[in-house]
Amino acid sequence: MNPHDNAQDTDKRGPKLNSLFRLQWEPAQDAHVLLYPEGMVKLNQSAAQILLRCDGTRDIPTLVAELEAAFNATGLTPEVEAFVDHARSRGWLE
Secondary structure (H helix, E strand, O other), X not given: OOHHHHHHHHHHHXXXXXXXXXXXXXXXXXXXEEEEOOEEEEOOHHHHHHHHXXXXXXXXXXXXXXXXXXXXXXXXXXXXXXHHHHXXXXXXXX
């Protein structure tokens, strides 16, 4: 098996929340939060909306299309890609 196959499969499958993290609405924070063993990250609305869609079934173009439709916006690709890269670098996404 080619070692690049897994990377390509991941790209096709799309970003997925790392199993060490749990995304939930936190009424006390009035925001979505990302919970992990060492603590919590309070998310802004944009970050939460992206992460809510990171279930492994959507690639980046699909994420962008859904977000643009949901928020009547265009040109979100650079921001979504930047956030997904940031979330991956933090270990939030697989």
